[in-house]
Amino acid sequence: MASPKGWASNITSIASRIYFLLIILQIPLFRVPCRSGMCTTPIEVTSSQLISSEIFPVVVVKAFLYPGAIANGLIKNMTIPRWDNLLDIYNLTDVKEASAMTDLQRLEVLAGSYFSVAGSLVGLLKPGRMSMFGMLLVIWGLVKEGILGKPLNTDPAKAIYVYPTMFLALICAFSSVKYDVKKVVRSSQARPIAKPLQSSSKSKLK
Structure with missing residues (x-):
């Protein structure tokens, strides 16, 4: 029978891998305007910013x-996209000329997407809190834009939207926090029983 510590470690590892697949395979989590048009994944938000700022090579x-x-190519039309056409597929060829105000208005979503992508990669080697922090930032940015703020565009196709897969990503991000899970396991183990001091017991005998 597996120990609680081993069971918790397996949950953390599985959650980190599922979260990595959700991010790297670009499963739609939300829909928000970005420099390339409409972004539905943290990688799309991150890529549009990286291309425009030229922080990393293309x-x-x-x-x-x-x-x-x-x-996406295999699911939609059973074809594998060409490497040379990636920027055209994601509408990133003219992203440098796009207005930076789109990203500045949604700094929480942008920063959260950075943390989400980085956390999915780091989590394969060492699960941590980066993924959870990224998801919380993205959710706060979407809530702030969709509920607290006034929508600038009334077109349903361009409105901010959260897919049900976002909740799965959030659960995986929380479950991949290895430190907190271990702490809970340690606290559930047997606690030492306090013993009376020898001096006090001797004084009672006298």
Whole structure:
């Protein structure tokens, strides 16, 4: 029978892998305006910002996009997209000329997407809190934009939307926090029983 510590470690590992697949395969989590048009995944938000700011080489951004592009191509029309057409597929060719106000108005979603992508990669080696922090930032940004703020666009196709898969990603992000899970397991173990002091017991005998 597996120990509680081993069971908790397995849950953390499985959650980290599921979260990684949700991010890297670009499963739609939300819909929000971005520099490339409408972004539905943290990788799309991150890629549009990286291409426009030229922080990383284009080949690195393509490496993040390609696994999801292959998955989407096989699901939609059973074809594998070409490496050279990735920027065209994601509408990133003219993203440098796009207005930066779109990202500045949604800093929480942008920062949360960065943390979500980085957390999914780091979580494969060492699960931590980066994924959870990223998801919370994204959710707060979407809530702030959709509920607390006034929508600038009334077109349903361009309105902010949260897919049900977002809740799955949030659960996996929380479950992949290895430190907190171990702490709970340690606290559930047997606690030492306090023993009376020898001096006090001797004084009672006298």
